[in-house]
Amino acid sequence: MGLTSPCVLLLLSALLISGNTQERSKAVVTLHPDLQQIFTGERLTLRCQIQGGENNTEWRYFFKRDDVDIGSSESELKIESVEEFHRGAYTCVGKDTSHEKYSDWSDEVMLTVTDRPQPVLRVSPSWLNPGDSVTLSCEVGDSSTGWSFFFYRAAPSLPDQPYSVELLSDREQTTGNSSTLQLAAPSHTAGYMCRAGRGETVYYSDYSNPQFHWSGDQISSVSLSVSTNRSQHLVSESVSLSCELKGNSTGWTLRRYTGSELYTVCSSVKGSTTGSTCIIRSLNVGHSGVFWCESGSGEYSNAVNITVHGAFKYNVSVRLSSISEGLCICLQIDGGSSQSQSTNLVLDGVQIANQNQAPAGNAPLEHRQGVEAGPSDVTYAQIELKKMKKPKRKTGKQAESEEDTIYSKVAQDLPLVALEQMT
Known part of the structure; x- marks a missing residue:
């Protein structure tokens, strides 16, 4: 039996060591946009990349969500509109199509999906004094970032219909989750709404609930009058509120705001009315709030703050x-x-x-x-x-x-x- 040359043995040993120590390719999955929170309706791209391996290798990619296969593709898997069922732990792996070899699976990336946000709008002050400026503050109430903000005037429309919106201003905001807008000395009752948007193809939040600032000053086109000429009332009293309109209006609506809820009390097409007068025949404490009229042509009347008291204990x-x-x-x-x-x-x-x-x-x-x-x-x-x-003067205990x-x-x-x- 012949002896193998020592040089040959050394060469074989080096090749074996090199093959055993070569790192295996590993997949990495990332989310784009790379945000902590994704909302329903947003677009999302999952991207799989291979670390290590030869640069000229042709890879095919496979994705899993919660260990369930969700398909193979090129390096990107696109979700056009995220829904709640898309939440979960995502991983990917690459397959070398030339050598029929696989990379290691990526680490998991968690996708959290939240309902479309509704920002909160605050108006300060809520009651106007002459010369007051008004601050609108719009906030998306979570840790999400990258929003731009849009402020609108909430314009009354046809009776019993939602408000239409008229853009006042948009405020670009690349960080944070809130923005403010200053209005210079408005003089009459008005309503506002806001919403937020982010992304290259803008994804919009829901509109905020309408918020208002009020004034007791009357305007020429629409006004509110109260039959009692006072703001304080007792339960079971009756009160009539009249919306007086001038010009070519397409109807009216009487609103009430309680601090948390906006109600339609009655309108020219709904409720207990006589002409343009809304009648509340028996007040209760729940009727307390700010009342005003809105015309179908988009205007607000003066506002009246009415408080209804129960029985006094004085x-x-x-x-x-x-x-x-x-x-x-x-x-x-x-x-x-x-x-x-x-x-x-x-x-x-x-x-x-x-x-x-x-x-x-x-x-x-x-x-x-x-x-x-x-x-x-x-x-x-x-x-x-x-x-x-x-009475006559009594004596004894009666006195x-x-x-x-x-x-x-x-x-x-x-x-x-x-x-x-x-x-």
Whole structure:
């Protein structure tokens, strides 16, 4: 048996070592766009690349989602419109078509799919003062980035129909998830909406819910009037709200906003109406909110803030020093709570005192002609003083009280007020 040359043995050993240490090709899967969150309806591309191996190798690629084959393709797998069922763990592998060899499988990449976002719009301030500027703030409420923002005027349309939108401004935003727009001194009630978009082929979010700023100033084309001429009401009262339109309008809608929900109270085609008047025959606390009219030609009226109160729980005592013209009455109001409240008292529709004007809840009442009730936080009662005949002086236990008591007649759902005449 012949001996193998030492040089040949060394060469074979080197080849074996080289073959055993050669790294095997490995696949890598990536998502494009490379974003942490993908929303339903967005376009997505999965890209598979092979690391290692020869540059001139022809590869064919295979993809899996949650270990289930989803097909083979070139290096990219495109999803034109992502849906919730696309979520999962994606991997890919490459096949060398020349040598019928496979690369190693890629590591998993998780795809999280979220419903199409609806941004949140905030308007500040919500009630206008003359000369105020208004700030609109639009935010996509998650960790997603790369958005551009679009602000719109929400224009009223035909009665009982959704708002149409008129673009006010678009704000490019390449990072972050919010943007703001400043409006210089608007003077009338108006509504706004916003939405966001991202990507080369723009993917849009849903529109935000409409938000508003309000003004009590009337405009010539459409106005709102309230039959009671006051903003504070009690449950079970009836109120009529009239939308007065001028010009060629195609109808009207009366809206109410509660701070979280927008309602259609009635319109020229819906609800309890007489002409252009909407009638609420029995108020309840749920009717509280901001009311305004909208015309079919795209305009907003003045706004009215209406608050409906349930039964009051105040204990009211009144001491009379005399019953005569110009009398001075002090009310001590106990609301059953230690919390400080700012309350105006209104007699026959006229504001006659403010609780903050006297210490410890004792409010001197002075009837001031021509002073109208304020627009908010008003407690009102219709008080009719009736002097009762002075009873004969009693003796013994019946003489414990030296003061005569006079009772007032108080508006619905308010307790009786005891008026005690001092000697």
